[in-house]
């Protein structure tokens with residue numbers, strides 16, 4: 166009997182071979198990242214898991230359409246910038262889905278739009294802005310603390326700015342977005358509002374990882390604190406960094422279900438693993 170194969174896939178292999186429609190690369194993608202995306206949908210679009218699974222199928226179909234055109238356009242530079250790009254596509258799909266519904270209005274005005282969101286975070290230090298952002302997503306204080314490694318109460322004063330529609334800074338019991346239609350809608354608008362002087366996402370990641378000197382960090386952080394597009398990306402990097410490690414694994418049956426959404430050979434692999442991956446005969 167052959168020994169159980171060690172996990173040979175890395176992000177770079179998944180990125181490289183996924184665009185060729187390699188079934189093993191996609192199985193690795195689903196095993197590595199499926200938990201993250203299903204978990205995010207559970208938070209952003211709480212409800213039955215089936216709606217989330219169908220959105221993941223939609224995501225895979227989008228990534229694979231036209232010979233993996235969307236997937237080819239994703240970052241090769243780092244796993245986490247790649248993961249935020251795929252997250253953006255997934256949340257765009259979620260925002261447009263019937264499960265999210267249409268954003269609500271009060272007296273003919275949207276409950277939340279980019280101007281209102283800008284006012285909520287205006288003038289606050291970046292560290293406080295990201296706490297507010299994650300709280301508006303619907304994360305509990307305990308989750309925010311694990312994600313950022315600082316207690317959210319440092320920004321307690323700013324909690325007064327949180328709109329009532331997102332539970333107004335009250336303690337949540339679990340990570341659940343209380344205003345999916347509004348939040349998914351406004352995040353999609355923030356993602357679309359990229360400006361010419363926005364720093365590259367990879368630069369934001371390097372700042373979060375502490376790899377940038379104070380001299381370069383200061384202007385970039387100042388930009389993020391005044392730009393909703395970058396703040397969305399900044400918070401997204403925090404999210405994918407955390408849930409990539411913390412989300413519960415998904416079952417082999419779920420992985421196989423998602424595989425059927427992709428134009429790869431559906432049959433279980435028969436050739437020995439290394440030969441299939443590296444093309445030996």
Ligand SMILES: [Zn+2]
Pocket residue numbers: 360362363364388389392393394395396
């Ligand atoms: Zn920006």
